[in-house]
Amino acid sequence: MSSGQKKRNFQIEAFKHKVVVDPKYADKTWKILEHAINEIYNHNASGLSFEELYRNAYNMVLHKFGEFLYLGLVSTMKFHLQTMSKCIDAAQGGSFLEELNTKWSDHNKALQMIRDILMYMDRTYIPNSQRASVHELGLNVWRDNVIHSSKIRTRLLNTLLELIFRERTGEVINRGLMRNIIKMLMDLGPLVYQEDFEKPFLDVSADFYRAESQEFIECSDCGDYLKKAERRLNEEIERVSHYLDTNSEAQITNVVEKEMIANHMLRLVHMENSGLVNMLCDDKFEDLGRMYCLFRRVADGLSTIRDVMTSHIRDTGKQLVTDPEKSKNPVDFVDLLLEKRDKYDKIISIAFGSDKTFQNALSSSFEYFINLNPRSPEYISLFVDDKLRKGLKGVKEEDIEIILDKVMMLFRYLQEKDVFEKYYKQHLAKRLLSGKTVSDEAERSLIVKLKTECGYQFTSKLEGMFTDMKTSQDTMQGFYTACGSELGNSPTLVVQILTTGSWPTQSSITCNLPAEMLALCEKFRSYYLGTHTGRRLSWQTNMGTADIRATFGNGQKYELNVSTYQMCVLMLFNSADSLTYREIEQATEISSSDLKRCLQSLACVKGKNVLRKDPMSKDIGEDDVFSVNDKFTSKLRKVKIGTVVAQKESEPEKQETRQRVEEDRKPQIEAAIVRVMKARRVLDHNNIIAEVTKQLQSRFLANPGEIKKRIESLIERDFLERDTVDRRLYRYLA
Structure with missing residues (x-):
């Protein structure tokens, strides 16, 4: 038929010639058809003329004997199926299902031929x-007279459940026969399959797995139990694919999941010596992956893990960051944090399928405990400082980028990012001024990362430091071009x-430079102030070096190669054989803490003890006496004497840094309050606190008490006013 033709319904036309009806026509014709049906059921259909039988059945319906024919069919079919039912019931042991399957096959073949007639x-x-319909009638009569017969119904169910039990306990059963019998129940309709088999099957399975899970959990560790549960789950899925209705998969897997997993979740994860914590500590990726896959199948499974x-x-x-021993060395401290992060990143990636909810939980956990240690921002900056200095063993330049990315991950967890910025600025300044950095590219790379994370304002001063370094080179070229002839044999300067504000400079630094250097510094001062009007210079001797x-x-x-302070101390010994600590302190006017570190590095470091x-x-000690070490020797012609640096700040220095941070925060809090009030015009106290905290959280966690103080300060300066009726309401004054 071409696609353009309309599909026609097939119709059987009535015979055109007139048929004379015999009064006993129906009985006679039915006898012929009944005999044929009996022959079909008795496997003697080969001698039948199906064309003739069809015509007889056709004529009966045509002459209004359809009811007679239909009832005759029902009666005959019942007779044969009741006979079949007795044969099936008589079958013993394993032949019961085989006999049922054979008779079902016979009935289906007979039914097909009867349908044709x-x-x-x-x-x-x-x-x-x-x-x-004839087919539906055949199924219904089979159901009522065979499957639902009192002697077969219970026996059939028990046989099927017994075979499944035996298969579960390791026996091999005839799956093909099982498939045929289950298919028969499905063919009889969903209700027959569900009521006669599926519901009892699920109930028995629940009992089986309830008992088995109890037995397993008493004698297995968590990993072994999960393997057994996984194997059972896979067995049930395989069983469905071989001989059960595909819709049963969700039902039976729910049973296994409930009895073997959901009912024992808490006991499994907390199992002593083998539960979840043990798996995490020992990096048991396979067991963790199995637990994740099984627990995700049940409600609250993943949230439990x-x-x-x-x-x-x-x-x-918390133990790590509050342990004084582990906090002694900042670099080791941060290394431990990174190791911990790498460990759990790997677990989440390999075992938990990079699940976002687990990654978020990991991040929130790190944010929680990193901020328990108020020195975390300082330590992370010291770690960066350690990695970006030249001559580090085991750190190649190409690995620096990976390390910086990891540092940024920790930086994101910091609530006090401005404290990190304070320390980072100090450490960067020392690296730039001493020329001790892996590369400018690495330094700039980290600044780009910080800018991406926190915005331009966060890094503007850091970028200014690099600009100053370049400008300084040009200034020195100009100085020696202009004054070179006057300098003669003077030391090289x-x-x-350093632009004030960009660098962590201090205004109160005092140090008496040697006369030779003082004269040279004054020449530079005259040159610089002569070429730049309106500027002031103050020497930051604490940040310099000398050869x-x-x-x-x-x-x-x-x-x-020494620091400026060390140079000032050593030059004193040109005119004295020995000096006391107090004499050195009086001559140089270096602060006590700096001078002690300076003298320690000159006199107490093996191989560098020039004093x-x-x-x-x-x-x-204040009564110590110092003299030149005449016996000093070194394999190197150029000896670098580093200052004994406090790896971390002393308590007074820490307090001073904290004070500077708090001072820097005040204008930022005020600016945020003004921004919020300018946009909202009128706002109550709690909402101001919430909005300002939100605005500033990318830099630090603002203290509500400090915000309140800044609001009071702004009211005093007429930026805001309190509402005359509601004292907790503020208005912006334009």
């Missing part, structure tokens, strides 16, 4: 009389011009 009745009489994991990470993280030539008692000559200290000890 009674096709006309199926298409005309049955739709008009609203009876069941996530809660225990979060609690464990927070507890161990290299000055870095000096030294000759020791044995005639050995060395070039010493001798009496009495000899690690600590510097």
Whole structure:
């Protein structure tokens, strides 16, 4: 038929010639058809003329004997199926299902031939009389007389359940036969399958897995139990694919999940020596992955894992950051944090399928415990400082980018990002001024990352420091071009011009420079102020370095690379054989803490001890006497003497930094309050606190008490006013 032709309904036309009806026609014709049906059921259908039988059935319906024919069919079919039912019931043991399967197959073949004979009745009489079709009738009669017969119904169910039990306990059963019998129940309709088999099957399965899970959990560790649960789950899924209705998969897996997983979740995750915490500690990726896959199948499964994991990470993280021993060395401290983060990143990636909810839980846990240690911002900056200095063992330049990305991850967790900025500025300044950095590219890369994270304002001063370094080079070229002829044999001077505000400079730094250097510094001051009007210079001697030539008692000559403070101390020994601590302090006017560190590095570091200290000890006392170490030797001609630096700030320095941070925060809080009030015009106290905290959280966690103080300050300066009726309401004054 071409696609353009309309589809026509097939119709069986009535015979055109007149048929004379015999009064006994119906009985005679039915006898012929009944005999044929009996022969079909008795496997003797080969001698039948289906064309003749069809015509007889056709004529009966045509002459209004459809009802007679239909009832005769029902009666005959019942007779044969009741006979079949007795044969099936008589079958013993394993042959019961085989006999049932054989008789079902026979009935289906018979039913197909009967349908062919009674096709006309199926298409005309049955739709008009609203009876069941021949095929449907055959299924119903089979159901009522065989499957639902009192002797077969219970036996069939028990046999099927027994075979499944045996298969679950390791026996091999005839799956093909099972598939045929289950298919029969499905063919009889969803209700038959569900009521006669599926519901009892699920109930028995629940009992089986309830008992088995109890037995397993008493004698297995968590990992082994999960393997058994996974195996059972897979077995049930495989069983469905082989001989059950596909719709049963969700039902039976729900049973296994409930009995083997949901009912034991808390016991499994908290199992001593093998539960979730043990798996996390020992990096048991396979067991963790299995737990994740099984628990995700049940309600609250993943949240149970996530809660225990979060609690464990927070507890161990809290122990790490509050342990004084682990906090001694800032670099080791941050290394431990990164190791912990890498460990759990790997677990979430490999075992938990990079689940976003687990990643978020990990981040919130780190944010919680990193901020428990108020020194975390300082330590992270010190860690960066350690990695970005030159000559680090085991850190290649290409690895720096990976390290910086990891540092940024920790930086995001900091609530006091402005404190990090304070320390980072100090450490960056030392690296830039001493030339001790892996590369400018690495330094700039981190600044770009910080800018992306926190915005331009956060890094503007840091970028200004790089600009100053470049400008200083140009200034020095100009100085030596203009004044080179006047300098003669004077020492070489290299000055870095640092913009106030961009660098962590201090205005009260005092130090008496040697006369030779003082004269040179004054020449530079005259040159610089002569070329730049309206500027002021103050020397930051605490941030400088010097190269000096030294000759020791044995005639050995060395070039010493020292700090400006160390240079000032060493130059005193050109005119004195020995000096007391107090004399050095009086001559140089270096602050006590800096001078002690300076003298420690000159007299107490093995291999770098160009001075001798009496009495000899690690600590510097106020009555100590210092002299040149005439016996000093070194394999190197150029000896670098580093200052004994406090890896972390002393308590007074920490307090001072904190004070500076608090001072810097005041204008930022005020600016945020004004921005909020300018937009909202009128706002109550609680909402101002909430909005300002939200605006500032990218830099620091604002203290509500401090916000309140800043509001009071703005009211005093007529930026805001209180509402005359409601004292908790503020108005912006334009």
